[in-house]
Amino acid sequence: MKFLNYGSINIDLVFSVDHVVQPGETISSSALTKSAGGKGANQSAALAKAGAEVYHGGKIGSDGVFLVDLLNGYGVDTSFVRHYEGATGQALIQLDAQKQNAIVLFGGGNVEITKEEIDETLTHFSLGDMLVLQNEIVHTGYLIEQAKRKGMSVCLNTAPFDEKILALPLEKVDVLVLNEIEGAALAKTNTGSSFTQVLEALVSAYPHSEIVLTVGKGGVYYGYQEIRLYEPIYDIPVVDTTAAGDTFVGYFLTARSLGYGVQDSLRLSCKASGLAVSRSGAMQSIPLKSEVFD
């Protein structure tokens, strides 16, 4: 199975702060690092590090060439990353003392992707291949529709969640990955609903989709038709939570494609994201398959 991950490529500027800045406040950071990120690029890196055959689709400016070099180094095929005159996407990340992050995005090349580029890229993929998506680029709905026409399966990670997600043809998505906030927003459950209630609502609303509901330290819930599974987190001291979800998605999909059952795939992807949060940075924090697979 080939994976086509059409997604964001960002330059991450990570400011280490005591707390996330409040309106009207000016604070100092104790460190600033520039690193490789973007939910899309991170997921491609995770897929490749896990051992999948992955192709990345996206767009960068000349300031983002180092990101493509990094992806190539991890084994990602970047033939479908287009170059343009403008800037590469950027993420301003505040990493607080509790190791939680807050992110401001600048779309750059991620929002300059065209339908023509998507059409050309999709000519290289067919039945049996999987399209992987997040919510940091344009034309996500178009990508889902066109991929399904070709018989590809589709995985969508709904992060970062906004109203655009609600307009997507989600009923056509085969694997839907959401965190607890995204899950509750999509399920439209009452405030205070349990994670299992959110999961049930999502399984009912999207009966053809595998639902993967990640709830931070609470682990991950899985539902598909009659199947319900749960996996706790891989408990390890947290250094930086950035790219935890991206790592989870890359390892979950790769493990499934390698023939692991769903429970084992959840266990391996929890281990991978646990290892990722025990290290700083986004793409660079994603573990290698030798660290994750038994």
Ligand code: RIB
């Ligand atoms: O999921 C983490 C990523 O979100 C960061 O790398 C940043 O670029 C934002 O897209």
